[in-house]
Each structure stands twice: as C-alpha cells, then as structure tokens.
Amino acid sequence: MNTAFACVAVLLIVLFSHRVAAIPANKHALSIIRQINRDGPRIAVLTVYPPEEKAFFASGVLKPHSKYPFVDLSGRRFRIGTIYNKKIVYVRCGVGLLNAGVTTQMLADLFNVVGVVHFGIAGNANSSLSVGDVTVPKYVAHTGVWDWLKANGEEEENNMGHLKVGDYNVPQGNKTNLLGKISYDPEEFYRETGKPNIPEDLLWAETSQEWFEHASELLKGFKLVSCLNTTVCLPRPANIVFGQRASSANIFVDNGSYREFLVSHFNVSSVDEESAAVVMTSLSNKLKVIVFRGLSDLAGAQKGENAIYEFGPLAAKNAVKATLEFIRRFPHFTL
Incomplete structure (x- = not known):
C-alpha cells in the first residue's frame, strides 16, 4: 500500500513539474502581448x-x-x-x-x-x-475543396468547375480515365456576424x-x-x-x-x-x-x-x- 502510494505521489510530482515548466513560457508571452496591446x-x-x-x-x-x-x-x-x-x-x-x-x-x-x-x-x-x-x-x-469522383460519378448541386481528367489524355480519343473527375466545392465560411x-x-x-x-x-x-x-x-x-x-x-x-x-x-x-x-x-x-x-x-x-x-x-x-x-x-x- 505504502509503495503504491509512493509511486502515485512520485508520478503526480513529475506530471505537475512538467505542467509547471510548460505554463510559464506561454504565460510570459501572453503577459508581454497584453503590455504591447496597451x-x-x-x-x-x-x-x-x-x-x-x-x-x-x-x-x-x-x-x-x-x-x-x-x-x-x-x-x-x-x-x-x-x-x-x-x-x-x-x-x-x-x-x-x-x-x-x-x-x-x-x-x-x-x-x-x-x-x-x-x-x-x-x-x-x-x-x-x-x-x-x-x-x-x-x-x-x-480552390482546393474537392470531391474526387469516378468517371461517371455525379456532382452535388452546388459544385462547380468540373475537371474531367480524361479530357487531358494524350493522345486524345478515349477520354475515359481511371482517375475520374474532380468537382469543386465552395468553402464553408463562418462569419462573426452569422449564427453560431x-x-x-x-x-x-x-x-x-x-x-x-x-x-x-x-x-x-x-x-x-x-x-x-x-x-x-x-x-x-x-x-x-x-x-x-x-x-x-x-x-x-x-x-x-x-x-x-x-x-x-x-x-x-x-x-x-x-x-x-x-x-x-x-x-x-x-x-x-x-x-x-x-x-x-x-x-x-x-x-x-x-x-x-x-x-x-x-x-x-x-x-x-x-x-x-x-x-x-x-x-x-x-x-
């Protein structure tokens, strides 16, 4: 029992010491920023x-x-x-x-x-x-929010700018390409004045x-x-x-x-x-x-x-x- 208690105490001390060592650096920086903001x-x-x-x-x-x-x-x-x-x-x-x-x-x-x-x-x-x-x-x-689809995949209604990889095959002809196609989604935008x-x-x-x-x-x-x-x-x-x-x-x-x-x-x-x-x-x-x-x-x-x-x-x-x-x-x- 005493041994187990001692081990737990040592562990808590180690964890606490690490936590204390980690906090002051951030607190110091934030303190400086508060002074700068004045x-x-x-x-x-x-x-x-x-x-x-x-x-x-x-x-x-x-x-x-x-x-x-x-x-x-x-x-x-x-x-x-x-x-x-x-x-x-x-x-x-x-x-x-x-x-x-x-x-x-x-x-x-x-x-x-x-x-x-x-x-x-x-x-x-x-x-x-x-x-x-x-x-x-x-x-x-x-322009990096994509749905990467199969060649015959269906795009969602609000997607745009559909890139069909097969259109860029060389030589041209059969435009079926296993990479399929990419449709571009709009970004999800969170506005400060909008609803949370x-x-x-x-x-x-x-x-x-x-x-x-x-x-x-x-x-x-x-x-x-x-x-x-x-x-x-x-x-x-x-x-x-x-x-x-x-x-x-x-x-x-x-x-x-x-x-x-x-x-x-x-x-x-x-x-x-x-x-x-x-x-x-x-x-x-x-x-x-x-x-x-x-x-x-x-x-x-x-x-x-x-x-x-x-x-x-x-x-x-x-x-x-x-x-x-x-x-x-x-x-x-x-x-």
Whole structure:
C-alpha cells in the first residue's frame, strides 16, 4: 500500500513539474502581448516563407519596439515595431493554407490589430500580366475543396468547375480515365456576424473594399523594380494591377493544363497557397484585409524550368515595395 502510494505521489510530482515548466513560457508571452496591446491598435503584416521575409527585412523600414522587439509563441516569432511611424506586428506564417489560417487567427485573438496586410509571391495565370507584376486581388477563392469522383460519378448541386481528367489524355480519343473527375466545392465560411455553427457556402471571398479602394488610388502610377541585378531583368516594366481574382490551394501549380483549367473555369489571374486562408480568417474575425502578390512564374505555362528560381526574389521585392508604400501613404494608419 505504502509503495503504491509512493509511486502515485512520485508520478503526480513529475506530471505537475512538467505542467509547471510548460505554463510559464506561454504565460510570459501572453503577459508581454497584453503590455504591447496597451500601446493601441496595430497593423498586422503577414508573409509566407523566407525569401519573402528576406526582401522585407532588406527594406530596413521595420523599427523594432524598444522594449519588446518580438514575442515567440507556438513556434512563430511575432515582431513588434513600427513602419513609417505606424505601429505594426509582423509575422511569417509558413507555407500552406493551414499555417496561414492558424497564424491569422492568432493575430486576431492575441493582438490588438485593425486588419491584415498580406504579401508574398504567386504564380501568374493571366496572359495579359507579366512576371514581376504585383496583383492586388479583389476576390480570392479556395480552390482546393474537392470531391474526387469516378468517371461517371455525379456532382452535388452546388459544385462547380468540373475537371474531367480524361479530357487531358494524350493522345486524345478515349477520354475515359481511371482517375475520374474532380468537382469543386465552395468553402464553408463562418462569419462573426452569422449564427453560431451555421456556415455559408462561399467561393469568392472579397478583400476589404475600403482598403482596396485606397490602395488603387494611393498606388496609382507607383513604380516597381524591373531589374534585380545587372543580369536578371524583366522584358518590360513591372506594374501594379488591381481587381483580379486569385486562387489558393495547397498545390504548387507548375502545370500548364491545370493553369488553363483554373483560368477557363474560375477566371483567376494568380495562384498561391495562402491568400484565401488569410482573407477568409480575417473576414471571419471582422478584420480588414488586403493582399499584395508579386508574380514570380507562369504556373507551368513556361517552356523549361520554372521561372520562380530566377524571378522569385524580384517578385518578392516588388510585393514588399507595394506593401510598404501602401502602409506609408494610407492616412487611416496613423494609429
């Protein structure tokens, strides 16, 4: 009896000590965040992966908070400071819709933010645009919610954009393919102002109209970079283009046929892996949101190697330039 009691006591002590060791780190971070939030609202600035972050840091405009330059929480580093005297919290979320959605929700839950400015690179799906351009989409769709059906399977009523794999057989002729077909579902969208646990079907999530309109006015004629160095230059000057439709899914698109399908069925101009999650999560939390994506490649329409390896840094630099100019010139960001 005494031995059993002693074993249980030791086990409880071990478990308790582990629990105590785990709590203070989070409590300390949350305590810092509470103090940061007393400074007033901030702009959340969110990007995806290291090359984009490198371009952001290279601008040199982020001035760290004098006391709390960053907060580490859940494996991410939230950097606190100012850009052109506007208070911001900056974070790199990581690749993919899950990382983007989780990080955006953390910004909404933990920090006093007025909205999210999201930047990064994307594949170009619009033949009227060029690599190096920056798109500021008005609408973003999550085109990764699929029903993968048999060749003779029936789609549900609200499905759209049916992709029949057999249509892409080479050589063409017999279009029956064991991979069948894919039908696209709208996203289940939960709105802060809606009824709890009652989602709505949503394909096109609209970025914040106020921010979009200000961006289109403030950045009119703003010049981007057309050369990364003496050897990497664009064939024509890069432009900022407004009002396109963007597609997001956990898919790196490097396939010309799938690119063509997305364009013909959804009329998208760019493809990426995060924007839809950032926009939908922001809207769910009643946060304003805008997206700046530099076009780094042709999403598989090119001949030879994907251009992202050559022009990705230039696209990231232009996305950063547009983002920073938006923050610098937006009068409502004097917080």
